[in-house]
Amino acid sequence: MTLFLAICVTVVLSVSVYLILGRELKEVAMGLFLLGHAAHLSILMMSGTPVLMQEQGGAIIKGGPVLGVSSHMVDPLPQALILTAIVISFAVMAFLLTLLVVMHRRADRLDVNDLASEGRPQLLTEL
Amino acid sequence: MISADLIPLLVATPMAAGVLTTLLRGWIPAQRFVGAVSLALTITMAAYWMIQTQTTPTFVTQSGGWKAPFGISIVFDGLSGMLIIAANIVAAACFIHSFGSISRRHERGWFHPLFHMMLMGINFSFLTGDLFNLFVAFEIVLMSSYALICLGGSRQQLTQAYKYVMLNLxxxxxxxxxxxxxxxMMGTLNLADLARIVAETQANGEALPPGFFAVGLMLLFVFSLKAAVFPLWFWLPDTYHTCPIAIAAMFGGLLTKVGVYTLMRVFPMIFIATEIRTESILTTVLMAGAGATMLLAILGAVAMRNIRRLLALVLVSHIGYLVFGVAVMTDASLAGSLFYMVQHMLVMAGLFLCCGVIEKIGGTDDLKNLGGLHQKAPWLSVLFFVCAIALAGLPPLPGFYGKLTIIREGFTIDRPGAWMLSVIAMITSVLTLMAMAKVWALTFWMPPREDAEESPQIGHRPPRQFETAPAYVGVVMLTSAAILMAVFAPAIMRKAESSVISLNDPEPYVAAVLGEEAWPTTEFAGELEHTTHSLVHEEDHYE
Structure with missing residues (x-):
């Protein structure tokens, strides 16, 4: 399970780095979101492998009708962390995409070069 | 005495103001009133608890009644208290300043709700005692700051905002x-519990989990990005250049300090705890970062022509002092760093607000087109002068005390390279004075240049009488706060010293958060090992 997740994280991470290095701002944004997903996936690993609750001296936890009776549990807290992080990154994603739309309306193109060309500081020596 | 359970009110009050101002959107006087009441309430409450810390040094409330390492602890101690008071005073000054400087269009937009939500996030990150909760608090601050940067929506602002969002993402x-x-790794996220586990592992002579320093380095990257430490400060000058000045002052005064605060809270206590300090690579990284930040940023500032960019670079370079104090990590240097941080918040925001008034009167922040303002605005030149020499650290003003303590500790501590940082710090002081003198001379003292452009900004008109009055009130608030701080410097320094003790010796902090018996002593440290949830959890992973 850990190996499988590790491979997933590696793949997602490499795709995200590829996208971030792209020239279009849309690509960069998508790369950033994927980077977040890679981070979330690797936190999922922190839950560890499922353990028998009884071996640890705990009771068998009865789930609802959907979950059924389960004797194997993973630590649920990392999943709670991921859930919070996903919600936050979702909000940031919405904001960033809106920003892209507005920028596109203003400038008709979205290129990394646009970020560099603007606002070069003036120096005192140029007086 | 009011119960410690009311401490979350310091977060809830700005949040309530944020919600109320959202509902009152478009009705500016009501929004202003709500904001003023909320800020006054927050400052009063924080001051009240600050006075109470004389008797009880650490107030803790466990949110939801969950016992400490399982729930989220909200902790109010001297360190958070001082910073919350300073942050809210700065916010109040920027808030009042905005009445006279921000355009109606911006104010009718979402300025008020965003402002209070950002303040809520800032107060929250000073108060929380949980690492993940700190992340949430950071996100609240960032989300509001993303939107505040875009306020107005000019092309340049949007481009800068895109960069800012990207980096912070x-x-x-x-x-x-x-x-x-x-x-x-550790099975807990509670800062006090983390400090306890590190101390316990050291006391038992065990090794810390593999990758502990790697995670420390990762968090160092994050906090350095927020605090704008070299080489992660390149985003800052561009960002502060474009937004309305009251917002730039808020950012300059508060946002970077939240990053420094987290460095201060997390590293001496956990990742560079006393026993592992000499062998840790993190100390070296912090010290190198501090030195490079101080020197390189101030060299940039001396060359700049726009006041805003110049101030932003001076701000970055003085973050170097704070990080220097944190990196030296003796009790006195941390106290000096805290003292300097409070002073820096007040003075830096004061200078940005002065710059706002200069822009109002002179129509630009370009030093080429300014000049002779001491005749047009004599009081402004006095206020700017006070803030400028406070920033450079000349003796009667409080910057001197903080710098003196930090530099002295750099010379006395027995660590290779620390004395070099002290020398760099002194050079930086001289260069700061040079940069500030340059601004003061070109803006106020010298007559306008002959090749100055007549109307530097399209649509600029000289301000009507009393239009800049609220802006002046904001500047005067911060300047007088800085002067008061100079008057009461010894008392504030003593308070800072007693506040930072728990960083190097977290025992009282841990005992207050986790309960009296939690701190390991050498006799029964072995017993504790088997009873704590956290180590049981750790065994799951590493065996």
Whole structure:
């Protein structure tokens, strides 16, 4: 399970780095979101492998009708962390995409070069 | 005495103001009134609890009644108290300043709700005692700051905002990853519990989990990005250049300090705890970062022509002092760093607000087109002068005390390279004075240049009488706060010293958060090992 997740994280991470290095701002944004997903996936690993609750001296936890009776549990807290992080990154994603739309309306193109060309500081020596 | 359970009110009050001002959107006087009441309430409450810390040094409330390492602890101690008071005074000054400087269009937009939500996030990150909760608090601050940067929506602002969002998104990703790894490694996210585990492992002579320093380095990257430490400060000058001045002052005064605060809270207590300090690579990284930040940023500032960019670079270079104090990590240097941080918040925001008035009167922040303002605005030149020499650290003003303490500790501590940082700090002081003198001379003292452009900004008109009055009130608030701080410097310094003791010796802090018996002593440290949930959890992973 850990190996499988590790491979997933590696793949997602490499795709995200590829996208971030792209020239279009849309690509960069998508790369950033994927980077977040890679981070979330690797936190999922922190839950560890499922353990028998009884071996640890705990009771068998009865789930609802959907979950059924389960004797194997993973630590649920990392999943709670991921859930919070996903919600936050979702909000940031919405904001960033809106920003892209507005920028596109203003400038008709979205290129990394646009970020560099603007606002070069003036120096005192140029007086 | 009011119960410690009311401490979350320091977060809830700005949040309520944020919600109320959202509902009152478009009705500016009501929004202003709500904001003023909320700020006054927050400052009063924080001051009240600050006075109470004389008797009880650490107030803790466990949210939801969950016992400490399982729930989220909200902790109010001297360190958070001082910073909350300073932050809210700065916010109040920027808030009043905005009445006279921000355009109606911006104010009718979402300025008020965003402002209070950002303040809520700032107060929250000073108060929380939980690493993941700190991440959430950071996100609240960042979300509001993203929107505040875009306020107005000019082309340049949007481009800068895109850069800012991108960088902080990377930072947040690493933060959440770091927090997750800390949980996987140590089995807890509570800062006090983390400090206890590190101390316990050291006391038992065991090795820390593999990758502990790597996670420390990851979090160092995140906090350095927020605090704008070299080489992660390149985003800052561009960002502060474009937004309305009251917002730039808020950012300059508060946002970077939140990053420094987290460095201060997390590293001396956990990742560079006393026993592992000499061998840790993190100390070296912090010290190198501090030196490079101080020197390189101030060299940039001396060359700049726009006041805003110049101030932003001076701000960055003085972050170097704070990080220097944190990196030296003796009790006195941390106290000096805290003292300097409070002073820096007040003075830096004061200078940005002065710059706002200069822009109002002179129509630009370009030093080429300014000049002779001491005749047009004599009081402004006095206020700017006070803030400028406070920033440079000339003796009667409080910057001197903080710098003196930090530099002295750099010379006395027995660590290779620390004395070089002290020398760099002194050179930086001289260069700061030079940069500030340059601004003061070109803006106020010398007559306008002959080749100055007549109307530097399209649509600029000289301000009507009393139009800049609220702006002046904001500047006067901060300047007088800085002067008061100079008057009461010894008392504030003593308070700072007693506030930072718990960073190097976290025992009282841990005892207050986790309960009296939690701190390991050498006799029964062995027993505790088997009873704590956290180590049981750790065994799951590493065996």
């Amino acid at each position: 990377i930072g947040s990703t690493f933060f959440v990853l770091g927090a997750g790894l800390v949980y996987g």
